[in-house]
């Protein structure tokens with residue numbers, strides 16, 4: 001009896017220590033990011049003073065709300081690990097080698113970003129980059145980043161830039177999709193775990209796939225993205241354990257190269273806000289008809305304004321098509337104005353600071369409606385920190401799985 005209570009005390013102490021270590025880890029990442037942002041802003045005010053006026057200050061109340069949301073996100077992340085949704089070690093994941101190697105490059109790139117921002121230049125690519133074959137909306141310097149998504153250096157800097165942007169919480173936000181996916185897959189209880197197939201749409205450098213692998217060690221994982229450079233980076237990250245390597249394919253999310261009813265689960269993280277309303281619908285015909293411009297191979301973005309918004313949401317349609325009946329789709333993206341209007345100032349700041357041409361439309365876009373229109377049901381939404389989640393099911397109309 002006494003020994004049982006000692007074991008319980010030991011378990012409790014161990015958990016308390018791990019939770020404390022996790023909190024310290026998260027706080028350190030947040031402090032580091034805040035320090036980076038503050039120093040960057042001061043330097044920007046000195047060297048590019050005209051960019052200073054663009055952002056609106058955040059109220060004290062909003063900052064408190066952010067702090068509370070940060071805390072809730074950390075708590076939810078910890079609880080999922082504690083429940084065994086993913087191993088506790090996942091909470092401490094950070095590719096340190098990349099950090100030390102590329103953090104100085106992040107600083108070297110910053111003046112180029114400011115200069116593009118100042119000139120409102122968002123279609124600039126190094127001459128050696130092949131621009132043919134991409135949808136026009138994609139050929140942009142999102143966030144004014146150098147070479148958009150199309151160079152190795154962009155892929156090397158991306159994760160660091162995103163971690164800083166989200167105050168060290170990008171991975172915690174990505175991990176919020178894991179519990180709904182794992183829970184959603186329980187309907188396929190009769191399928192052997194190694195025959196479960198999960199796709200990450202717009203997998204980027206592979207961070208979400210890394211966490212999916214930790215959560216579903218035996219499942220077959222797949223990732224698609226338009227960027228060869230980001231896929232190559234994902235391959236590097238995920239081949240640390242070669243027998244667990246997901247299948248990575250360069251493909252447009254609007255035309256997934258898979259048969260109908262193929263995946264038991266699908267995830268997509270931070271993609272939808274970067275798609276024009278029409279590209280959340282079908283873009284392949286438009287991309288063909290525009291072709292390439294003489295200088296950069298990039299058609300003028302103004303062409304996109306006339307695209308018919310009322311056509312079906314092709315990305316969601318595609319996700320629906322390749323999901324098995326009963327399967328689950330989980331989307332993670334930015335918060336939206338429609339359910340968190342109190343964050344309007346920070347959303348406006350995001351638009352003013354980063355080149356995000358489709359974000360304003362995205363924040364008022366009703367994705368629940370779009371998911372239901374595509375055929376998904378039981379659509380649920382959640383908000384954590386500055387991210388929003390949609391969890392949807394494809395109806396079980398076909399019994400074969």
Ligand SMILES: C[S@@+](CC[C@H](N)C(=O)[O-])C[C@H]1O[C@@H](n2cnc3c(N)ncnc32)[C@H](O)[C@@H]1O
Pocket residue numbers: 138149162174201202203204205206207208224225226227230251252253254268269270271274
């Ligand atoms: C903001 S990043 C998100 C990457 C990753 N999911 C993450 O969690 O960091 C957007 C990604 O979407 C990809 N992308 C954008 N449009 C796409 C499309 N139509 N089809 C496939 N990938 C696309 C980009 O190449 C980029 O890797």
